[in-house]
Amino acid sequence: MKALHSISRALGVTISWFFPPKADDDSDLRDYVVRASSRRKLTFVGGITDELLSPNLGRQLELLRCTFPPGSESGKEPYTHQGEEAGYVISGGRRKDEKIIHSIFFPMRKDSTEIADHDIWLLSEEYHYYDYIASDVPLASIRWNDSESVFENDIDREFQKLLAKRADDNGGKRPDIALFSKEGSAIIVEFKAPGVSMDEHVGDLSEYAHLLAAKSGGRLRKFYGYLIGDTVNPLRLSGTWTPFSVGQGWFQSSPLLDPRTRQPLGRDLL
Numbered sequence: 230m231k232a233l234h235s236i237s238r239a240l241g242v243t244i245s246w247f248f249p250p251k252a253d254d255d256s257d258l259r260d261y262v263v264r265a266s267s268r269r270k271l272t273f274v275g276g277i278t279d280e281l282l283s284p285n286l287g288r289q290l291e292l293l294r295c296t297f298p299p300g301s302e303s304g305k306e307p308y309t310h311q312g313e314e315a316g317y318v319i320s321g322g323r324r325k326d327e328k329i330i331h332s333i334f335f336p337m338r339k340d341s342t343e344i345a346d347h348d349i350w351l352l353s354e355e356y357h358y359y360d361y362i363a364s365d366v367p368l369a370s371i372r373w374n375d376s377e378s379v380f381e382n383d384i385d386r387e388f389q390k391l392l393a394k395r396a397d398d399n400g401g402k403r404p405d406i407a408l409f410s411k412e413g414s415a416i417i418v419e420f421k422a423p424g425v426s427m428d429e430h431v432g433d434l435s436e437y438a439h440l441l442a443a444k445s446g447g448r449l450r451k452f453y454g455y456l457i458g459d460t461v462n463p464l465r466l467s468g469t470w471t472p473f474s475v476g477q478g479w480f481q482s483s484p485l486l487d488p489r490t491r492q493p494l495g496r497d498l499l
Contacts, residue, residue, distance in 0.1 A: 268294075276389075327422035330457065334418070335364040335406050340371075349408070352455060356416060359408040368441075371409065379409065384444040404437055413450040415441055421458030428465040430456055438485055452485060 282292035408416035434454035
């Protein structure tokens with residue numbers, strides 16, 4: 230919306246100019262009544278949509294119905310404009326309990342260049358010594374030796390496309406925590422809030438691994454994935470899942486293959 234406000238000011242038009250009228254609008258009523266089938270709609274990068282509920286945006290009262298996919302944002306910088314606004318959340322929310330679990334292992338929106346005191350060893354002691362740990366930070370910013378980028382520049386945009394398909398409130402823009410070693414292995418960690426069934430998200434790890442392998446240019450060849458939560462239905466775990474000898478966890482190992490060519494993208498997804 231910040232960009233939209235800036236463009237409208239530069240062109241000397243109101244924002245309603247960007248909302249094209251529906252072809253089936255009733256010309257006699259559209260200045261007073263907005264039917265659901267006739268709402269003007271804008272879709273932004275990342276899947277955010279704005280539907281115009283008032284006849285236009287040139288009056289003192291403006292009504293918009295905004296839909297934000299899980300993990301989306303309206304921009305990296307705040308913006309201001311004249312007037313007052315109010316919002317009402319119809320559905321959705323933020324799962325604070327998932328954030329608490331996340332922060333136990335590693336602070337959010339930080340990486341290992343900023344944080345040395347963390348508890349990623351709770352997963353495995355060897356992970357503490359990995360070359361790079363990213364916790365909910367843009368993957369395109371990850372570099373080898375502080376210079377060479379690990380991934381292609383468009384990887385975050387590709388992740389956004391992948392995650393925009395989701396309809397639950399536990400999505401994010403990237404893996405919650407990702408660890409990388411220069412020997413070519415990657416650890417993907419996803420946290421699920423209490424009550425969220427992890428068996429419904431097993432495929433997320435596979436999608437992440439495929440995208441990371443494809444966008445790393447062969448640098449990453451072996452992947453370990455973790456889903457951490459408190460709810461799982463073993464009857465819905467397809468494949469060769471094996472229960473741990475202690476605790477309530479399950480694990481499996483499978484080759485990481487291109488779904489079309491069946492060529493290996495990496496050695497394993499564990």
